[in-house]
Amino acid sequence: MKRRDDMTFPPEEYERRLRELRARMEERLLDVAVITDPGNLMYLTDYQTTGYSYFQALVVPLDGEPFMITRQMEESNVLARTWVDETRPYGDTGDAIQMLHTSLREFGLNEGTVGYERNSYFFPAYQQDRFRTAFEEGRVMDCFGIVEQGRICKSAVEIELMQHAARVTEAGMVAGCEAVTAGATENEVAAEICAAMFRAGGEYPAVLPYVTSGPRTMIGHATWEGRKIGPGEHVFLEIGGCVRRYHTAMMRTVSVGEPSAAMRQAERLMIEALEQVLAAARPGLTVSDLDNLVRMTVSANEVDAALITRAGYSIGIAFPPSWDEGYMLSIKQGDPTILREGMTLHIIPWMWGVEGNKTCGISDTIRITEDGCQSFFTLDRDFVVK
Numbered sequence: 001m002k003r004r005d006d007m008t009f010p011p012e013e014y015e016r017r018l019r020e021l022r023a024r025m026e027e028r029l030l031d032v033a034v035i036t037d038p039g040n041l042m043y044l045t046d047y048q049t050t051g052y053s054y055f056q057a058l059v060v061p062l063d064g065e066p067f068m069i070t071r072q073m074e075e076s077n078v079l080a081r082t083w084v085d086e087t088r089p090y091g092d093t094g095d096a097i098q099m100l101h102t103s104l105r106e107f108g109l110n111e112g113t114v115g116y117e118r119n120s121y122f123f124p125a126y127q128q129d130r131f132r133t134a135f136e137e138g139r140v141m142d143c144f145g146i147v148e149q150g151r152i153c154k155s156a157v158e159i160e161l162m163q164h165a166a167r168v169t170e171a172g173m174v175a176g177c178e179a180v181t182a183g184a185t186e187n188e189v190a191a192e193i194c195a196a197m198f199r200a201g202g203e204y205p206a207v208l209p210y211v212t213s214g215p216r217t218m219i220g221h222a223t224w225e226g227r228k229i230g231p232g233e234h235v236f237l238e239i240g241g242c243v244r245r246y247h248t249a250m251m252r253t254v255s256v257g258e259p260s261a262a263m264r265q266a267e268r269l270m271i272e273a274l275e276q277v278l279a280a281a282r283p284g285l286t287v288s289d290l291d292n293l294v295r296m297t298v299s300a301n302e303v304d305a306a307l308i309t310r311a312g313y314s315i316g317i318a319f320p321p322s323w324d325e326g327y328m329l330s331i332k333q334g335d336p337t338i339l340r341e342g343m344t345l346h347i348i349p350w351m352w353g354v355e356g357n358k359t360c361g362i363s364d365t366i367r368i369t370e371d372g373c374q375s376f377f378t379l380d381r382d383f384v385v386k
Helices: 011-027 038-045 072-081 096-107 126-134 158-177 186-199 214-218 263-278 287-299
Strands: 034-035 058-061 067-069 113-116 137-142 208-212 235-245 248-254 313-314 346-349 351-354 359-361 366-368 374-376
Touching: 011 038, 011 058, 011 126, 034 038, 038 058, 058 096, 058 263, 067 096, 072 137, 096 248, 096 346, 158 186, 158 235, 158 248, 186 208, 208 214, 214 235, 214 359, 235 359, 248 263, 248 346, 248 366, 263 287, 263 346, 263 359, 263 374, 287 313, 287 346
Parallel strands: 034 113, 113 137
Antiparallel strands: 034 058, 058 067, 208 235, 235 248, 313 346, 346 366, 351 359, 366 374
């Protein structure tokens, strides 16, 4: 491994990650792992690009140096950002899968058992079919999740970086809340959020802020659309700050005028749910236990609101189109997964359909500690009333 001091983390962090990946490969009887998920590439090597719609892979042998297959234009990201020495780029008129096969033969890796991430968003089915069909000498098998096993619990240096991301998230939320006034547009609020995040040291997030007002808060995953905020309306904000692809996320609600009694009840229940999580979450508790805490609290309302989704999800490294690691861990009913130190979770006791036509949210990003949990944030959770 090439050692350099200009990467996101110290060389020892990447050495540990690679060493632990190889231990899992050995347990699963793999001679090679072909890693294609952008988050996993970032985790293992510090490699990142917005050009991940083109095939790219880190090929990790059980013994010997890993190498990367990338589009030729992206090779500069390997050389400028990562510890990887060997690259095998392909041109825009080249064949990525052919390059992968050729490289496996070149390094004498074509006769063993090769694992690949079958569920990777960025390894399309037609390319997987070609890869499997042409791989005749050895054996191909699915190893999806083999990197994520290491990603699910963050190390001390990852937690420190996420604390920086949390300051970015907070800067965006403060600016967004201040920008909400009667007569302002959702676009103007979103502009202030983004400007504040980027000025605070944030990078482009996996998802831009969610900004909806009045009846538009009932639309799931809607962003700003130029609507003018009216007197007496509320605004739903959800923001994910990003530093070096690590995210923290937060929901808040702003009311232009005094909220209704129903909205106040929703506010109280969401804050209560978060307080219960902060008091109870610790290593040994199950994911289902955590979901029940949130769901039972939020459901005890008389304002026609419901928690219609999971109660949260793992969060950390992310590229568009999503900032969550929910495919690794989602906080939902019936999941017996046990919480462990270092897990980082976005807890979302949001309430859909208050009084039938309003949605509001208050959320938190937490980390599981040795004997409990801690929030990444310092902002008040109460509704902001303008």
